Amino acid sequence: MTDTRGNPDVPHQLTAAERPAPAHRPAQRTPGRVAVALLGGFRLTLDGSDVELPGGAQRLTAALALSGRMSRSRLAGTLWPETEEHRALARLRTGIWRVNQAAPELVVTAAGEIALHARTEVDVRDVVDRSLRVLHGGEVEPAVWSSGEEAGDLLPGWEDEWLADARERLRQMRLHVMETVAERLCETGSYGLAIEVALTVLRADMLRESAHRVLVRVHLAEGNIGEAWRAYETCVHVLDRELGVRPTRATSDLLAGRPPGVRRRGLSHPH
Template sequence: MQSFPSPPLSCPRLQLLGQFRLDLDAEPVELCGNAQRLLAFVGLRGRVSRSVLAGTLWPDVPEERARGSLRTTLWKMPRCDQGLIRCTREGMAMADTVSVDVHTLAETALGVLHGPEAVLDRPAPMGLLNGGDLLPDWDDDWVVPEREWLRQLRLHALEALSEKLARQGMPALALEAALASVRIEPLRESAHRAVVSAHLAEGNVIEAVRHYHAFRRLLRTELGVEPSPEFSRMIPPTQQRLTQQ
């Protein structure tokens, strides 16, 4: 099973999924909090103006002081042969040699959502299953919407991947992708529909019915509602009596 492709070990690696981590020459580098946030923000945006960067990272101080803090943080950045950030008079950008896991995840997810239907001629992009949330322990205002955007993108891509794999005769991988979506958001009906669809594609009707009822009970307990008619229609007619219990 394929995960995300790994860049050469000599390339700087910036990990933002699950935790913050910077690797230089395959070794982790310790950074202060300001340096972590600077790298994370530029890593997410790719390119950003100095004023936006300073105002975002130091929102509660005057602009000139914020720009001073930015200069100090840049000066304290670790040095490496490839460089981490490219600076111009007005803006900053992540160096092309830096691998950022968020970009890899986003490109993989968008490739599943908008790419060609056929996946049989190449390994399935199961790296979507890995990585965790974006900087889960950070509560900065600028992190929260980015985290939710990435979470929704991953969920939609996992469900789309599950449907493609099921149609192409790979129900086991389809089920794995669907269950990964359920683990991320247990109350998301479309994720549970993908699980049932994968079971049905493999001919496991009982498993499909069992999962439907488990989700139905969960919805009743947590939200006091029923699954949608669209979901109910996925259950074979011979099992409709069970759905009324």
């Protein structure tokens, strides 16, 4: 091979040893342990450390945490319903950039839809999954009902319209789960805990007749007929005062046929 390094008219061909190393291409960043908490307030953590996000980026993250995945136009319209579409989409792009700057690859796009990374932990999803297992006959985990009040409401203080359906769904699920738990506890003879769980439901919604009914059943199962009548009378009084109605047949039949002598003076007989 002719050496051309000394000839200025011939371009010098670099040897393998002289060629610069190829530019290093970093591998795609994968998020660490990412958790989004929505109960009791918004919180984003990355590997256990809090991540600060501005308000718009928080709402973007929360909307995806609740919905799972959404198209760009739908997500933009949900978050900024009173803004022109092109401006809403611009805000969305900015929001995605800000989230991914704080927590790399947290927001991803696939098949034209936007979602949180599949490894993202979301407290609401966890509560819903465990609750559905209980409602379908699965084992009752203490965390499903014991932390119901402690966990807090869904994003308290946020007034966004898109939260209304999610809040009501979560509220109804919590109440149904706690009623189911109270009934299961009653079946196993854990009457004190069953009463406490039933009363927790009534503290959340005193007009919930099904919870009054559970409480009456527990008292009857424990053999406390007087307490059952007292619980029934409370139900009668609350429904009459607030709604102007009487308990349904399903509730009144629980005490129908009970010896009148066990009733306290002033308690109305179910009919």
